[in-house]
Amino acid sequence: MAHYNSFENLEVFKKARIPSLNVWELIQTTALKKDFELRNQINASSGSIMDNIAKGFGRGGGNKEFVNFLGYARSSYRETKSQVLKCLDRNYTSEDSFQKINNQAQELTDQLGEFSNYLKNSEKRRSKFD
Template sequence: MAHYNSFEDLEVFKKAREVSQKVWVIIQTTELRHDFELRNQINASSGSVMDNIAEGFGRGGNKEFIHFLGIARGSCCEVKSQLLRCLDRGYLDENSFYKFNEETQDLIDQLSKFSNYLKHSDKRGNKFD
C-alpha cells in the first residue's frame, strides 16, 4: 500500500464520500426530505462513515485507526438499515434500493479489508507500534 499524507487520498474515504453524497441526493429528490427523523438519521450515519475514517487517520496509530474503521463500519451498517426503511416507506423503488444497498455493502467490505490490512501491516503509525 502506498504512503498517504491525507485521508482524502484513501480509496475507502473516497467511496464513503460517494455514498454520503448519494444519500444527500436521495434526501433532496424524494419524499424522504419530509421524514425528518429518518432523513436526519441517514444523513448523520452516512456522514459518520466519512468522519470516523478521517478521525482514525488523524490519530496516527494503527490500533486507533482500526478502532475508528470499526465505528465507520457500524455507521455504514446503520445506513443499510435506514435504506431498508426508505424502501419500506416508499422513498426508494426496489431497483434503486438494491443498487444503493450493494454499493453500501461494497463500502462495508472495503472497510473490513482495510482494517484487516492495517492489523497485519508491517507499516505502523506513530502510536501503538
C-alpha cells in the same frame, strides 16, 4: 502501500463518499425530505462513514486506533443500510434504488474490512501506511 499524508487520498475514503452522496440525492428527490427524523438520521449516519475514516486517520494512536475507527465506519454503514430499508418500507425509494445504494455500500464495507486487516497485519506502525 503508498504513503498517504491526507485521508482524502485513501481509496477507502473516496469510496465512503458515495453512500453519503446517494443518500443526499434520495433526500433531495423524494418525500424523505419531509420526514425530518428519518432524514436527519440517515444523513448523519451516511456522513459518519466517511467522518470516522477521517477521524481515525487523524488520530495519533497507531494502527490499532485507526482500525477501531474503521470499525465505527462499518457500523455507520450498517446503520445507514437499516435506515435505507426504512425508506424502502415507507415508499421513499424503489427496490432498484435500494439495491444500488446497498451494493455500493457493501463494496465499501468489504474494502473497509480489507484495509482493517492490512493495518492489523502491517509491521509498519502508523507511518501513514508506507
